[in-house]
Structure formats: structure tokens, C-alpha cells
Amino acid sequence: MPELPEVERARALIARTALHRVIAAVDDTDSYVCRPHAPGEIADALVGRTLLTAERRGKSMWCETSDEGPALGIHLGMAGRIVVDDDEAGDPRPRVDRERWDRFTIDFEDGGRLTLRDSRRLGRVRLEPAIHALGPDAAEITRKAFRERVSRSRMPVKARIMDQKVLAGVGNLLADEALWQARIDPRRPANALDEAELDRMRNAIRAANRKAIARGGVHTGTVIPARRRDGVCPRCGTPMERGTIGGRTTYWCPAEQH
């Protein structure tokens, strides 16, 4: 997906353009994207109301709604974008307008429209999303909480930081980028990292997020272009190592990451 930086840009787009506009109609007929709701259920809850806020924790977004309405949760999944009128944000890959990928739509009384445009349909829209099941946001977690939560397992450190219950917002690309910046081997057991290494890891995640939000997405990371079979480390030129960690394809520099 879209990882934390792309979701933050999508959230900001909604906050900037979609709040306080009266909802006239909702298309929630994609039963996979809107599961477990029955068709019409989300529409019934939203029509006549407005979105009051646009919030985010990790890769999950939600909007509070007017008149004590239910919160509207939106997750971009693996390839989702948010489109509001003529603006869009989310999945960074360039893509021409493809309205057939519109999986969920809100029409406003003023004639404008908010859409979840998602080629793969792994995005999700639901009422009252379980935000509390997520760990602290990766961009805001304190040093103390990061140390405690991440080091509480023997899982490979990469798998641990990608566990959304531990820490919300780190996806596959951001994990590779941050581990490379912090020079830590992604296979290391999380509970084998010392405090200095945990702090380095946290700083790298926060810096990678900040940079990616400013530049437009995780794909702007330094090591991302080297994530390919013939890629070499951007710092030392050593061929990148490739493997599967936590079920995801992982690249790291065998010379620098320990």
C-alpha cells in the first residue's frame, strides 16, 4: 500500500477538501471493499451528514461524522487512492484516470465527489473501525514505548516493526529503507537489539516517514531503487542481498547491515 506517508497525504487531502460538505448519496455496493456491511448500510449511515474530521493512525484513516453519526473508516489496502473532485492522493504509482476502479463513492450536495479508487480492491471502507487494535503511530511513538514494544519478541526485527499491533504504519518498503538507514540486519531477533540500536531504528523510521511525506511517498527512499535482483548498496556498492522475512521480499546490504 500506500504506507504511512501516502496515507498521511490522503488524510490531509480529505481534511483540506472534503469536510463539512453535506453527503447526498453514497455508493457502497462493492461488497468486498465494504465488508462486513450489507449494501446500503454505510449509505444509510452517511447520507444527510457531513464529515467532521480526518484522522489517521498508521495506515488507517477515519472520519468522525456529524450528528453523532458513526465513524467512517477508510484503508487504502495495497493500491488505493483517494480522489476528491480533481485532487488525488494515496498510491504513488502514476495512473491515468480509471473510474472503473472506483470502489466507494460519496457524492456531496454541492456536486463534488470523494472516491476510493483502488485497482486491486484490497482497500476497505467500514463503519466504526477498530483503531484501538493498532499500536502507536510509527511517526509519533515515544522512545520508551518503541524500546518496550519492539523488543518484546524474538521475531526478526523487520517482521516485528511491520506488526501493526506493535507499531502502526511501517510497511515493506519503509521497513527496508529504515533498516538500511539504521544499518541493522533485518533478520536479527528483535529482542537481541540493544537500546542504542532500538533508538537508531526508531529515529530511522521517523526520519524515513518525514522525508517520504515531504517528497511524496515511500518510493522516494534512498535504498528503494536498489530493491531489485541486480541492485547494489547506494552507499558502498555491495550487491544487495535478497530474502523473505515476515513473508515479504526483503533487500539488505550484507556488508553494512549487522
Add this chain to the structure above:
DNA sequence: AGCATTGTTTCACA
């Protein structure tokens, strides 16, 4: 044709 994919959830198994 076959394989890989920036995410999440479920299920089998240790």
C-alpha cells in the same frame, strides 16, 4: 505463461 506485488486476515501447526 508465470511470477511478483508498497496490505490484512485467517488458518494450521508448533
Add this chain to the structure above:
DNA sequence: TTGTGAAACAATGC
């Protein structure tokens, strides 16, 4: 009971 890994999910792109 807890933790871990693979598979499923849906669709597209190389």
C-alpha cells in the same frame, strides 16, 4: 495459550 509462517484475498503489471 501464544507465536509463527503460509495461504487466501483481488487484480494488475512485467
